[in-house]
Amino acid sequence: MLRFVFRRLIAMVLTLWAVSFVAFAIIQLPPGDYLTTYLATLSSNGDRVDPATIEALRQQYGFGEPYIVQYWKWISGILGRGDFGQSFEWKAPVTTLIWGRLGNSILVEGLAVLVMWFIALPIGIYVAVKKYSLGDYLATVAGFIGLAIPNFLLALLLMYLSFVWFGTTIGGLFSSEFENARWSLPRLWDFFSHAWAPILVLATAGTAELIRILRANLLDELKKPYVTTARAKGLPEWKVVLKYPVRVALNPLVSTIGWLLPALVSSSVIVSVVLNLPTAGPLLLRSLTSQDMYLAGAIIMLLGVLTVIGTLISDLLLAWIDPRIRYGSK
Amino acid sequence: MTKPLLSINDMSIVFTSPDEPDIEAVRQVDLTLTPGKTLALVGESGCGKSVTARAVLRLLDKNADIRTGEIVYDGRDGQVDIARLKPDSTAMRSIRGAQISMIFQEPMSSLSPVHTIGNQIDEIIVLHEGLKPKQARERTIALLDQVGVPGARDRANAYPFELSGGLRQRAMIAMALACTPKLLIADEPTTALDVTTQAQILDLLRQLQDDFGMAMLFITHDLGVVAEIADDIAVMYLGDVVEQGDVFEVFKTPKHPYTQALMSSVPQLQRKADRVRLQPIKGTVPSPKDRPVGCSFTSRCPHAFGPCAGTRPERTQVSEGHMARCHLLTHTKEEALV
Ligand SMILES: Nc1ncnc2c1ncn2[C@@H]1O[C@H](COP(=O)(O)OP(=O)(O)O)[C@@H](O)[C@H]1O
Numbered sequence: 001m002l003r004f005v006f007r008r009l010i011a012m013v014l015t016l017w018a019v020s021f022v023a024f025a026i027i028q029l030p031p032g033d034y035l036t037t038y039l040a041t042l043s044s045n046g047d048r049v050d051p052a053t054i055e056a057l058r059q060q061y062g063f064g065e066p067y068i069v070q071y072w073k074w075i076s077g078i079l080g081r082g083d084f085g086q087s088f089e090w091k092a093p094v095t096t097l098i099w100g101r102l103g104n105s106i107l108v109e110g111l112a113v114l115v116m117w118f119i120a121l122p123i124g125i126y127v128a129v130k131k132y133s134l135g136d137y138l139a140t141v142a143g144f145i146g147l148a149i150p151n152f153l154l155a156l157l158l159m160y161l162s163f164v165w166f167g168t169t170i171g172g173l174f175s176s177e178f179e180n181a182r183w184s185l186p187r188l189w190d191f192f193s194h195a196w197a198p199i200l201v202l203a204t205a206g207t208a209e210l211i212r213i214l215r216a217n218l219l220d221e222l223k224k225p226y227v228t229t230a231r232a233k234g235l236p237e238w239k240v241v242l243k244y245p246v247r248v249a250l251n252p253l254v255s256t257i258g259w260l261l262p263a264l265v266s267s268s269v270i271v272s273v274v275l276n277l278p279t280a281g282p283l284l285l286r287s288l289t290s291q292d293m294y295l296a297g298a299i300i301m302l303l304g305v306l307t308v309i310g311t312l313i314s315d316l317l318l319a320w321i322d323p324r325i326r327y328g329s330k
Numbered sequence: 331m332t333k334p335l336l337s338i339n340d341m342s343i344v345f346t347s348p349d350e351p352d353i354e355a356v357r358q359v360d361l362t363l364t365p366g367k368t369l370a371l372v373g374e375s376g377c378g379k380s381v382t383a384r385a386v387l388r389l390l391d392k393n394a395d396i397r398t399g400e401i402v403y404d405g406r407d408g409q410v411d412i413a414r415l416k417p418d419s420t421a422m423r424s425i426r427g428a429q430i431s432m433i434f435q436e437p438m439s440s441l442s443p444v445h446t447i448g449n450q451i452d453e454i455i456v457l458h459e460g461l462k463p464k465q466a467r468e469r470t471i472a473l474l475d476q477v478g479v480p481g482a483r484d485r486a487n488a489y490p491f492e493l494s495g496g497l498r499q500r501a502m503i504a505m506a507l508a509c510t511p512k513l514l515i516a517d518e519p520t521t522a523l524d525v526t527t528q529a530q531i532l533d534l535l536r537q538l539q540d541d542f543g544m545a546m547l548f549i550t551h552d553l554g555v556v557a558e559i560a561d562d563i564a565v566m567y568l569g570d571v572v573e574q575g576d577v578f579e580v581f582k583t584p585k586h587p588y589t590q591a592l593m594s595s596v597p598q599l600q601r602k603a604d605r606v607r608l609q610p611i612k613g614t615v616p617s618p619k620d621r622p623v624g625c626s627f628t629s630r631c632p633h634a635f636g637p638c639a640g641t642r643p644e645r646t647q648v649s650e651g652h653m654a655r656c657h658l659l660t661h662t663k664e665e666a667l668v
Pocket residue numbers: 345353355373374375376377378379380381382391
């Protein structure tokens with residue numbers, strides 16, 4: 001097991017290095033750089049810019065230097081000083097911009113994942129055990145609706161309904177007085193009174209998907225002889241189902257927990273914009289359109305870290321629950 | 331004769347399906363099991379042996395229906411008709427594993443791949459005997475030792491995929507015997523194993539039967555295995571039990587034409603010059619839906635006559651404990667020749 005973890009850690013470092021390289025390449029890919037975008041905005045406003053100033057800026061940020069040199073400046077700053085560079089647009093260090101946002105993202109989306117499993121697990125088991133029952137059909141229909149409705153539409157719908165029914169607007173994650181406060185009980189309460197909507201919205205499609213996969217996996221497992229063996233022992237049916245086929249059917253799903261988190265961050269961008277959530281998604285979108293490369297690079301890099309850590313967690317979980325993998329990897 | 335432990339009388343089992351006609355997989359099964367004895371249930375594959383065996387523990391799929399007949403079990407709490415119990419009822423579950431247990435053909439897929447064999451055996455002991463997990467594990471280790479698993483204490487922590495086929499089947503047997511059942515049902519327990527292992531497992535089962543004194547219903551399609559392990563034999567053809575009796579008597583004087591055909595299709599060890607050509611049974615097994623109303627063997631029987639296709643033959647006693655269903659037994663030769 002230890003060797004397994006160790007090998008995974010090495011693979012993780014290498015992956016992250018590759019991610020950083022590619023991330024940096026991608027944010028440099030569009031023609032021009034932040035300065036060209038910046039100058040274009042200025043001149044469209046009718047301002048004139050002194051070429052000397054431009055040249056000074058160019059020097060300071062290292063624009064125009066070879067890719068490798070720029071990459072090296074960037075990555076050594078991150079590794080050496082934890083310095084992700086400056087955001088051109090916000091005129092602030094990237095680090096001060098992203099931590100709060102990323103924390104919010106992980107919180108909201110982590111909760112969405114929890115809600116997803118909490119709803120999908122019992123329903124998925126139920127519909128597989130009661131195949132072709134009324135409940136099964138209802139869950140299937142509801143599931144397809146859940147999959148078919150775009151998240152942002154659901155978000156708009158919830159906003160509309162909560163306005164019409166309760167006279168409140170939902171949006172954001174905190175009321176203004178709690179925006180920058182420290183965590184406390186009232187702030188937690190405030191958070192949940194805002195966050196239920198985005199959490200629900202983010203969880204729907206995933207829940208529907210999870211139910212479908214769980215149902216299919218479980219239907220396969222329920223047919224296996226070891227289930228009959230368990231019944232032949234005299235166990236009650238619910239115990240038979242929960243201890244044996246459910247356990248095996250969950251294995252492939254556990255491996256998806258890891259990459260759920262980063263997938264949710266990127267898929268939640270539109271919802272976050274619609275619901276005005278201070279999460280990382282909208283920030284990434286903005287930074288990409290304005291070619292705010294250090295900010296964009298930092299977010300992409302951190303998403304990469306999330307992915308890799310998530311995958312590691314999945315692998316460890318999988319090795320923990322499935323002896324065939326644990327022993328196969330010796 | 332001792333009181334039977336379990337008798338199945340005139341049982342039929344029908345599989346229903348929403349968009350296909352019903353299949354009567356088992357039409358007329360009569361079996362009698364006696365304590366301490368082994369009954370071998372033989373027949374070609376697909377004739378309904380497994381379905382019959384599963385019916386005894388009510389382990390059939392939800393679309394199966396025991397239409398007629400009874401499964402009378404004379405157990406701890408007096409006589410019960412298992413055919414009338416609900417599959418997931420407490421009454422049925424207190425029989426499963428504790429009084430009647432079962433081992434299966436495929437020891438790999440019949441054990442959970444993600445639980446240790448110790449865990450899977452402990453469970454049944456904790457369930458039926460209410461032992462603490464620690465005590466249950468001690469019992470498990472003793473059982474594994476008894477069924478010939480070397481290094482039982484360590485092997486209890488092994489997963490099925492870490493064991494050979496033979497050891498897995500031994501673990502299965504240990505699990506089945508964990509609560510000293512009165513009846514062990516073994517559904518082709520050696521079919522998936524190689525010949526040497528097969529012989530070892532048969533030896534083991536025979537020896538365990540002596541130790542535990544349980545009755546055994548042993549399903550196989552291999553007459554060689556029957557000769558080795560069985561006291562009684564029941565022959566099944568296309569959902570019907572056509573003959574049951576003492577294994578020597580049935581081997582020596584089979585009464586039903588299907589049993590006769592089955593016996594003469596087994597190769598016998600003889601010098602080459604003396605060998606006679608084997609006589610395979612002509613024709614093929616029809617599917618249950620093409621089965622004649624009368625005797626199911628009509629389409630392939632060399633002696634078929636008047637009443638065979640239309641009337642089901644009565645269960646006829648040939649001698650003490652030897653029964654067969656064939657019109658030849660109740661009609662005179664003259665009638666048969668008409
Ligand atoms: N779940 C099922 N649904 C429909 N038919 C079945 C089912 N299980 C078994 N059968 C039918 O029962 C017949 C007997 O099967 P089985 O008892 O497994 O034969 P065997 O004697 O080889 O053990 C098969 O021919 C099959 O058509």
